[in-house]
Amino acid sequence: MRKLRFRILALVLAGVFALSLAACKKDEEEPVETEAPAIETETETETEPVDLHPGMERSALTGLWIDQDIAARRPIAVMINNVPAALPQSNITAAQVVYEFPYEGGDTRLMPLYEAWDDFNALGSVRSARFYTMYAAHEWDAILFHFGQPWFAQDFADNTPYIDNVNGMRAVGDTAYHRTTHRSAPHNAYTSGEEIREAIEYMEYSMEWDPWADPPFRFTEDGEPADMTGGTSAVSVETGISGSHSYYEYNEEEGVYYRYQFDRPHVDEQEPYGQVTTVNILIQYVTHDYFQGSEYLLVDSVGSGSGYYITGGKCIPITWSRDSLDTSTAYYTEDGERLLMTPGNTWITFVPNYRAEYTVIE
Numbered sequence: 001m002r003k004l005r006f007r008i009l010a011l012v013l014a015g016v017f018a019l020s021l022a023a024c025k026k027d028e029e030e031p032v033e034t035e036a037p038a039i040e041t042e043t044e045t046e047t048e049p050v051d052l053h054p055g056m057e058r059s060a061l062t063g064l065w066i067d068q069d070i071a072a073r074r075p076i077a078v079m080i081n082n083v084p085a086a087l088p089q090s091n092i093t094a095a096q097v098v099y100e101f102p103y104e105g106g107d108t109r110l111m112p113l114y115e116a117w118d119d120f121n122a123l124g125s126v127r128s129a130r131f132y133t134m135y136a137a138h139e140w141d142a143i144l145f146h147f148g149q150p151w152f153a154q155d156f157a158d159n160t161p162y163i164d165n166v167n168g169m170r171a172v173g174d175t176a177y178h179r180t181t182h183r184s185a186p187h188n189a190y191t192s193g194e195e196i197r198e199a200i201e202y203m204e205y206s207m208e209w210d211p212w213a214d215p216p217f218r219f220t221e222d223g224e225p226a227d228m229t230g231g232t233s234a235v236s237v238e239t240g241i242s243g244s245h246s247y248y249e250y251n252e253e254e255g256v257y258y259r260y261q262f263d264r265p266h267v268d269e270q271e272p273y274g275q276v277t278t279v280n281i282l283i284q285y286v287t288h289d290y291f292q293g294s295e296y297l298l299v300d301s302v303g304s305g306s307g308y309y310i311t312g313g314k315c316i317p318i319t320w321s322r323d324s325l326d327t328s329t330a331y332y333t334e335d336g337e338r339l340l341m342t343p344g345n346t347w348i349t350f351v352p353n354y355r356a357e358y359t360v361i362e
Contacts (some may be wrong), residue, residue, distance in 0.1 A: 061096035061115055061140070063219025063343035070115055073207045076196060077137040079146040080110040081127045082244060084262055086187040088269040090122040093276050099136055100349040102288065104297050106243040109133070113142055117193050122270065124190035126168065126177060129153060131291075132299040132350075134163050139328035141213035143205055145196070147177060147189045150296045160325075162210075166199045175199050216329045219343050226342040231314030233362060239283055239349040240359035246349060248281060250313045257281060257310075259347065279344025281310040282331065283359060284320055286350050299350055301329070307351075308361065311342045315361050 057071035058064065075096070080089055082100070092098070095112030103109045111133050117123070128148035134157060137144040147168035149157075157163040168177045168189055176199035180188045191199075200207065220226055235250040237257065246266075248257035259266040259276040266276040284307040287300045304321040309331065318339055322329040331339040351359060 058219070059096065059115060060213075060215040060217070061113060062345055063217070063341065065222075066115065072209055073115075074209050075113045075115045075140055075142045076117055077111050077113050077133075077140065077142040077144045078123060078191070079127050079129050079133060079144070080112060081125045081187055082108050082110045082261075083187075086125050086127075086183070087262070088267050088273075090124055090190065090269045091120050092266075093268040093270075093274050094120070096345050097140075098278075098345075098347045099133070100239070100241065100244070100246060100347065101130070101133060101136075102241060102243070102297060102299065102350060102352055103130070104295055108241060108244045108246070111136060113137075113140055117196055120191075120193040120196075122180075122190045122192055123196075125180075125183065125187050126189045126191060127186065129165070130297065130299075131156065132301050134165070135301055135325060137165075138163055138325065139213075139216055139322070141210045143200060145176065145191060145199075147173075147186075150291070150294075152291060152296075164203070164205045166203060172199050172202055175202050212326075214328050216331065217346070218331075218338050218340050220340045223343060225312050226309075226340055228312060228314035228316060231316045233313065234310045234315035235313050236360075236362045237281060237310055237315075238358070238360040239281075240351045240355045240357070241349055242355060242358075248278070248310075248347075251277075252313060255279070255312065256344075276347075278347045279311060280341050280346040281308075282318075282346060282348040283308045283310070284329075284348060284350050285353050285356055288352050299352075301350065305353075307331075308359070309339055309341070310361065 053065045055068055056065045057068045059066045059071055061075060080092065092112060094114065096115055097113040099111040100108050101111065109127060126145060126147045129144060129146035131153050134144060134153065144165040146165060154167065157165050166172055166176045176195050177189050177191050180190055238247040244261040245263065246261045248259050250257050256277040256279055259278060268274055285305045289298045290296060291298050302322050302324060304319065307318050307320055308315050309318045317334055319332045320329055333339055
């Protein structure tokens with residue numbers, strides 16, 4: 001009986017052991033399902049471009065960023081006296097672009113362009129205009145301020161509606177100009193920011209930049225210097241124009257050219273009485289004649305010709321072209337590409353072709 005109990009117990013234990021083995025085998029054969037780890041993937045999201053210059057636009061005159069309200073309005077051009085008796089001039093250093101033109105008797109006259117003039121207390125002294133100065137002002141859609149002109153030039157302006165000008169010899173003269181006492185006539189006619197605004201309102205000229213206007217200059221991207229690869233040294237520049245004998249010396253540390261004329265620094269009468277400096281220099285060779293046998297010079301700035309572009313201590317030859325009065329001057333490199341200039345102010349000298357040999361760039 002006792003043997004039977006042990007036999008039954010052994011059988012029971014054997015069964016339990018067999019079931020345990022089966023269970024273990026089943027666990028091995030049926031692995032537990034687990035969730036695969038999540039794989040993070042990058043998704044492209046569209047971001048709004050960041051406006052690095054809010055409320056500003058690039059100036060057509062300098063390529064620099066300026067207040068968009070100033071950029072949208074027309075510049076003014078002013079005929080400035082440039083003889084020793086009229087020096088120093090007022091606010092010449094504040095201009096964004098300045099033309100130096102040949103005039104009768106070997107003199108030169110300046111035509112600065114301003115996009116911001118509102119706070120000027122004095123600008124001048126102001127003198128007479130010519131055909132070719134009107135042409136130059138027009139390609140910038142500028143309002144030209146001048147005190148007198150040859151009769152044929154004013155007749156041209158009166159019969160050409162898009163030459164907006166403010167002539168001191170007309171009824172608007174007392175509104176637009178005043179005489180100073182520190183110089184004698186004709187070197188003492190000046191204008192100011194307040195007078196400029198009143199004269200424009202009096203003449204009912206629009207201050208909105210005309211959509212036709214295609215300014216002459218093209219600039220590189222923000223702050224980048226012009227590509228002067230292959231350029232020659234230009235640390236000293238004599239333009240070759242007679243009369244003022246204008247020349248420039250390059251300051252490498254500041255990256256600008258200091259201007260001289262009449263064998264001395266060209267300075268401003270207004271505080272802080274600084275010397276004229278410029279980032280860019282354009283020398284534009286032109287032909288000229290005289291109007292119907294008169295003494296009045298006619299510079300041919302419609303057509304084509306050669307010249308030089310100078311910046312950053314380097315110089316490259318260029319060509320220029322202007323098809324008509326209704327177009328602006330375009331400047332090109334030797335390979336026919338549109339000239340891209342360093343952002344900043346510019347001085348342009350119209351040098352008669354016969355004076356080209358007197359241009360010295362070293």
